[in-house]
Amino acid sequence: MxxxxxxxxxxxxxxxxxxxxxxxxxxxxxxxxxxxxxxxxxxxxxxSARPFEGLPDEADLIALREFVPAATAPLKVKGSDRTVKLATLLPGAAPALVRDNGTIWLGLQVQHAYGDPSRDLAAVLELALEAEPGTLVGLTADPGDGPRLQDLIDGDLDITVHDGFDYWAEDLDDPDGSMAAVLEQANAAASPTVRLDGVGSAYWTAMGEREFLRWVRPEDEDTLLDALARLHAAGKDTLVDGGRLIGMFRAHGVLVPVWEFPFGTGAEAIAGPVAELDALLTETLADTSPLSTEERASRAGLASRQLTVR
Structure with missing residues (x-):
């Protein structure tokens, strides 16, 4: 042109x-x-700009949907005694499976693209509750108006992060070894991931020779950026020697700050420092005074570093 x-x-x-x-x-x-x-x-x-807002484990749910390879959590469905298991990913990226024993598995990492992931998940769950055992369930059209996940489930998530996808084979016979072959391929592609104890929605991962912390934060974006800028300008956002806050990305209406660490650091070494930073960040979030010139510069730098870490 x-x-x-x-x-x-x-x-x-x-x-x-x-x-x-x-x-x-x-x-x-x-x-x-x-x-x-x-x-x-x-x-x-x-x-919906923030589809999981209002759920007690919103931040962890976002982590499981967006970047945790293999994790599960039981779901308590209001008004039902059915056993429902939430999973990051199901075989073939299925939206839901009704096992032969009637247990429902609901997959999080499914892109229906109908605008509201919470409504989409709720619609799949509703279909699964009515489906026969041994059925694969999914959406073939926009579900339209209806209940959202917030309307259907109760209680907190008891999350288990797995080393791989062996949970797919629970209670399944595999006479021809086909499932074993699928699991071997899927497990080889999963990056090691650890959910840090004592700190909500903070996940360490290793990708090749690089290590990261991805920490989903539910706070208002501007408030969180101000607090991170104050800590960054003061040099208080470093978790371990050689580690650094490299930026952040947005997911389902919230920010996910990302730290990178030297190879070999490991999840155990950062657990304590992350808990300390969590307490300091909570204190800093309450500071509503104007940012200093240095803090404003730090904020601009952090806001400009938008990342994709896969």
Whole structure:
């Protein structure tokens, strides 16, 4: 495209009173206008900026959905005595499985793209509760209005992080070894992950020769950024020698700060320092005084370092 054509294209996109197709959609979805309310089909009617807000384990649920490879947690469904197990990932990335014994497995890492993951999960769970044993359950269309996960489950999550996906084979016969082959491949692709004791939603992981802490924080984004900036400017956000806060990413309406550590550090070495930082961060979050010049510079730097760590 020539220079004049580029100028013309930009002028079309920036017509006063209109939203350009490549600009963020005014609805706040985070998507480009052309892929949201500017598309022929429009945005999903049930879109939610923070779909798991209100659940007592919101931050851990986000971690399990977004980056923890293998974990499970029993779910207590209101008004039902059915055994339901929440799992990060199921065989074939299935949304849900009803086992032969009637136990329901609900998969978290499923992208239905209907706008509200909480509503999608609830719709799958409702279908699974009515399905026959031995059935694979999923959505084939937008479920529309209806209860969300917050409406269907009770209690806290008792999370177990697994070394791999061997839980897939619980109570299953494998006469031809096909499941064993699937497990071997899946386990080889799973990065070692540890949920730190005593600190909510903080997960250590090793990827090759790199180690990270991904810590899902439920606080308001601006408040959290201010607190992290104060600690960063004061040099109080370093957990171990050679470790550093390298940035953060957003997931389901909250921020996930990320630290990187020297190879060989391990989860045990950071557990105590993370607990200490958690207490210090809680104290700093209560500070509402204006940021200093150095703290504002730290905040700008942190806000600009958006990461994808997979």
């Amino acid at each position: 020539g220079k004049k054509s580029r100028v013309k294209a930009r002028s079309v996109e920036s017509t006063p009173g209109e939203v350009g197709p490549r600009q963020p959609c005014p609805c706040g979805s985070g998507r480009r206008y052309k892929s949201c309310h500017g598309s022929a089909s429009g945005a999903p009617a049930t879109w």
